[in-house]
Amino acid sequence: MSDLLERLRERGWRLTAQRRVVAEVLDGDHVHLTADEVHARAARRLPEISRATVYNTLRELVHRGEVLEVSTDGRAKRYDPNAHRPHHHLLCSRCGSMRDVRPTGDLLADLPPSQSFGFTVSEVEVTYRGVCPDCAG
Amino acid sequence: MSDLLERLRERGWRLTAQRRVVAEVLDGDHVHLTADEVHARAARRLPEISRATVYNTLRELVHRGEVLEVSTDGRAKRYDPNAHRPHHHLLCSRCGSMRDVRPTGDLLADLPPSQSFGFTVSEVEVTYRGVCPDCAG
DNA sequence: CCTTGCTTTAGATCCTGTCCAAGGTAGGGT
DNA sequence: ACCCTACCTTGGACAGGATCTAAAGCAAGG
Numbered sequence A, B: 001m002s003d004l005l006e007r008l009r010e011r012g013w014r015l016t017a018q019r020r021v022v023a024e025v026l027d028g029d030h031v032h033l034t035a036d037e038v039h040a041r042a043a044r045r046l047p048e049i050s051r052a053t054v055y056n057t058l059r060e061l062v063h064r065g066e067v068l069e070v071s072t073d074g075r076a077k078r079y080d081p082n083a084h085r086p087h088h089h090l091l092c093s094r095c096g097s098m099r100d101v102r103p104t105g106d107l108l109a110d111l112p113p114s115q116s117f118g119f120t121v122s123e124v125e126v127t128y129r130g131v132c133p134d135c136a137g
Numbered sequence C: 001c002c003t004t005g006c007t008t009t010a011g012a013t014c015c016t017g018t019c020c021a022a023g024g025t026a027g028g029g030t
Numbered sequence D: 001a002c003c004c005t006a007c008c009t010t011g012g013a014c015a016g017g018a019t020c021t022a023a024a025g026c027a028a029g030g
Helices: A002-010 A018-027 A035-045 A051-063 B002-010 B019-023 B035-045 B051-063
Strands: A068-070 A077-079 A089-094 A096-101 A122-132 B068-070 B078-080 B089-093 B097-099 B120-131
Touching: A002 A018, A002 A035, A018 A035, A018 A051, A035 A051, A051 A068, A051 A077, B019 B035, B019 B051, B035 B051, B051 B068, B051 B078
Parallel strands: A089 A122, B089 B120
Antiparallel strands: A068 A077, A089 A096, A122 B120, B068 B078, B089 B097
16 A cells, blocks of 8 residues: 555655555455544544545545445445455445455446446446344344 | 335325325336435425425335335435336436446356355345436537 | 645534424224 | 324434535645
């Protein structure tokens, strides 16, 4: 994730302690934190960081394609740093926890042109829902 | 949709003017209204109907499997009366409008067991994103 | 090291949706 | 036909998530 910050700096992003901490928090596999969770973890390293900055930074990272924003049925959005390898999500309908998954098959191709209704279709998102091991039983 | 009301009444649902109006509003193909839109349209026929009742009724209908609740990226949820024929959605990333689509292929089967992470997977939802004819250009 | 313009901040504000207590009413029972 | 009562509806308060604002702060090029 440090490469990320360098890359963004070269594209004119000002490098601040806050942005560094947010980027550090968003590191790893199967990381799907809500904005508030990001804020809480960032605040452990930088106690004065504000919620607004976390939201701003996340919005920027999403906008620049470095982080994926995943909506989860009315709950708080989650942020996924694994934006460069395409994947989908498996969502626990009880607790809202998520895992990254990679289904087989070409999903975009599964939509026949007759079903496009004149849209320029550019993206598919698949959400599998179920109950996670922790919530089962 | 009148069958719907009869069916529900037989299952012990009390039939009120408000519920009738909400059911009437939610009729047709490619209908994906937000709760507030449902309320606005219902109020044209029944001016005193309250937002709370619309939310309650929608929640009930979803719970009984008669209406589908579709989340759309942090915007207001939309309600889809076409719950009995399985289908997916094509969402305009500009204006949020939707169409029903029926992709080919068995999407649940596309998730290999190795990717289940111990979840009991029961549902797949596919969202195609693109730009609708009205927003293009 | 100074200046400029981008960033951060706290708090107000917005939007969606839920909760509450009080009054209203569908429809089974008589 | 009319009561009763449990279920419904209502408006307003409330809660959570996210955005906006104006003022103060600070990165980094000159």
